[in-house]
Amino acid sequence: MRRGRAMVLAALLIATLPARAGEIPQDERRSGATFMAPQTQAMQDDDTANPGMLWTLEGEEQWNKKTGVSDKACSDCHGDAQTSMKGVAARYPAFDRELGRPIDLEQRINLERRRHQQASPFAYESRDLLALTAFVAQQSRGMPITAGSDEELAPFVARGRELFMQREGQLNLSCANCHDDNWDKHLAGSAITQAHPTGYPLYRLEWQTLGSLQRRLRGCIFGIRAQPYDLGAPELVELELYLMTRAAGMAIEAPAVRP
Amino acid sequence: MAALINVPSKAKRGDIIEIKTLMSHIMETGYRRTADGAVVPRDIITSFSCRYNGEEIFRADLFPAVAANPFISFFTIATESGTFEFEWIGDHGFIATAKAAITVA
Numbered sequence: 001m002r003r004g005r006a007m008v009l010a011a012l013l014i015a016t017l018p019a020r021a022g023e024i025p026q027d028e029r030r031s032g033a034t035f036m037a038p039q040t041q042a043m044q045d046d047d048t049a050n051p052g053m054l055w056t057l058e059g060e061e062q063w064n065k066k067t068g069v070s071d072k073a074c075s076d077c078h079g080d081a082q083t084s085m086k087g088v089a090a091r092y093p094a095f096d097r098e099l100g101r102p103i104d105l106e107q108r109i110n111l112e113r114r115r116h117q118q119a120s121p122f123a124y125e126s127r128d129l130l131a132l133t134a135f136v137a138q139q140s141r142g143m144p145i146t147a148g149s150d151e152e153l154a155p156f157v158a159r160g161r162e163l164f165m166q167r168e169g170q171l172n173l174s175c176a177n178c179h180d181d182n183w184d185k186h187l188a189g190s191a192i193t194q195a196h197p198t199g200y201p202l203y204r205l206e207w208q209t210l211g212s213l214q215r216r217l218r219g220c221i222f223g224i225r226a227q228p229y230d231l232g233a234p235e236l237v238e239l240e241l242y243l244m245t246r247a248a249g250m251a252i253e254a255p256a257v258r259p
Numbered sequence: 260m261a262a263l264i265n266v267p268s269k270a271k272r273g274d275i276i277e278i279k280t281l282m283s284h285i286m287e288t289g290y291r292r293t294a295d296g297a298v299v300p301r302d303i304i305t306s307f308s309c310r311y312n313g314e315e316i317f318r319a320d321l322f323p324a325v326a327a328n329p330f331i332s333f334f335t336i337a338t339e340s341g342t343f344e345f346e347w348i349g350d351h352g353f354i355a356t357a358k359a360a361i362t363v364a
Contacts, residue, residue, distance in 0.1 A: 046265075046279075047263075048263045048264070048265035048279050048281060049263075049265075049279060049281060049330060051281060051283075051327075051328040051330070053263055053281075054261045054262075054263065054281065054283040054328060055261075057261040057263075058261055058283075205326075208285075208286075208326060208327035208328070209285075209327065
């Protein structure tokens with residue numbers, strides 16, 4: 001009798017365990033902010049306590065500063081960022097016709113510098129690039145993510161999805177193993193989130209600085225003991241693109257704060 | 260260097276008001292080393308002060324354990340209309356200042 005009951009219990013347990021496996025249902029998607037402590041949420045929501053705002057201030061200076069051989073500022077062509085850059089971050093990474101592949105917001109800024117300002121590109125993760133990216137991304141706050149809706153991007157989204165699902169590294173884990181299947185659990189005390197890139201570039205308390213989505217992705221890849229792609233690698237952009245389509249419709253919160 | 264100051268623009272005389280400041284600074288501890296073993300020199304803010312119409316109302320000493328981009332908040336009593344002046348002083352001749360006005364009715 002007792003044994004029978006134990007067997008039924010075991011069968012029930014096995015039946016409920018894999019329920020989470022697979023992609024996250026649309027109505028269960030949550031921003032990483034909802035996993036944070038209330039104090040960290042308050043820090044993100046208060047523009048005078050959110051350290052990311054320091055970068056947007058510097059980014060605004062950059063926006064209006066003349067530079068390069070052509071001696072032009074971003075604002076000389078794009079005018080007021082509040083109107084011209086509204087919604088831009090929500091649709092990046094976007095397809096660049098000349099390159100024939102998707103590029104993210106940082107790469108777009110550097111391309112514009114080269115093509116129109118005839119200035120040297122900023123280094124990845126440099127303060128200047130992060131500041132300008134944060135300033136542009138800030139203009140899309142609250143707007144729904146639309147990246148990846150361009151048909152030409154379909155093969156790149158598919159490749160990004162493959163990378164997300166593919167097991168790799170010494171720990172033989174895929175992104176999906178944590179962020180699709182186990183996002184309601186913890187890893188060494190930290191919440192495993194759903195990996196929706198709603199707030200990049202964001203201020204990570206652990207980094208003590210602002211950082212890009214590519215930096216975050218490289219950190220994750222290092223964590224599963226795989227060889228991270230170089231900053232700016234097409235694979236990272238494809239991953240960024242897939243993550244953005246996965247978060248389609250969610251609101252941009254850049255510059256966000258994360259623990 | 261960029262700074263963010265949050266002071267209420269208006270207050271009633273005698274109100275307790277909160278002042279919040281956020282300063283952009285790397286706060287390098289001086290204890291870290293580069294990959295080849297060289298010490299990364301200390302670069303921190305060592306002192307912060309706030310003056311209310313010229314009179315010092317708050318001062319803090321900062322140390323290497325303080326996180327990057329220090330956020331300092333404190334309370335004071337709104338006594339008269341005027342200006343708050345903030346000053347951050349640090350290593351390698353670092354000086355940054357900011358101002359905020361308040362109207363006290």
